[in-house]
Amino acid sequence: MSVIDFKALETAPLAHDPYDHVLVPGLITKAALDAANADFPDIGRAGSFPTGQLKYGPGFAALVDALEGPDLAAALGSKMGIKLTGKPTMVTVRGRARPTDGQIHTDSSGKLVTVLLYMNPAWEEPGGQLRLLRSPTDLDDYAVEVPPAEGTFLAFPCIDSAWHGHHPFDGERRTIQLNWVNSRAYKTREQVRHSISAFFKKFKR
Numbered sequence: 001m002s003v004i005d006f007k008a009l010e011t012a013p014l015a016h017d018p019y020d021h022v023l024v025p026g027l028i029t030k031a032a033l034d035a036a037n038a039d040f041p042d043i044g045r046a047g048s049f050p051t052g053q054l055k056y057g058p059g060f061a062a063l064v065d066a067l068e069g070p071d072l073a074a075a076l077g078s079k080m081g082i083k084l085t086g087k088p089t090m091v092t093v094r095g096r097a098r099p100t101d102g103q104i105h106t107d108s109s110g111k112l113v114t115v116l117l118y119m120n121p122a123w124e125e126p127g128g129q130l131r132l133l134r135s136p137t138d139l140d141d142y143a144v145e146v147p148p149a150e151g152t153f154l155a156f157p158c159i160d161s162a163w164h165g166h167h168p169f170d171g172e173r174r175t176i177q178l179n180w181v182n183s184r185a186y187k188t189r190e191q192v193r194h195s196i197s198a199f200f201k202k203f204k205r
Contacts, residue, residue: 043095
């Protein structure tokens with residue numbers, strides 16, 4: 001089963017406002033999306049969870065395998081001018097958002113590129129729509145707003161000026177985050193950190 005529409009990625013522009021990013025609605029084929037959502041892990045708590053901490057079926061596994069595969073690394077790296085082939089990857093998954101999520105931030109400098117793949121039905125809520133921001137202080141000073149609708153793919157480099165955030169939303173918000181990272185040592189540290197965090201989240205309601 002074909003998972004990624006590489007033609008859609010090839011024809012998508014590399015935008016530069018407010019920083020380099022690639023936005024591709026519908027990057028994942030319909031059959032792959034349906035299979036992945038049917039097998040999406042049951043996540044009843046807010047927060048990011050490594051795939052190793054979750055249980056899911058083969059449809060979701062096939063999507064994760066495709067995202068971490070060499071073909072996407074080569075295609076996206078070429079478009080963004082960043083060497084991703086051969087770099088370690090990390091995947092975390094969110095099933096729900098809480099009102100405190102979405103505060104303005106940049107991603108860690110240990111990461112090279114962040115990919116966000118949204119897995120929700122058509123999004124009508126005003127909150128929860130990611131904004132690519134021009135500054136670290138104003139959530140309304142944005143260049144792009146991304147509804148987290150099913151199959152929408154967003155990629156951007158993890159640079160000091162890549163500010164992003166969203167207005168609060170409380171409820172189901174399915175997101176897969178893929179990162180290529182600088183080193184295996186960084187990946188190991190992050191896996192340990194996420195594992196500890198996931199352990200304590202089990203006791204929270």
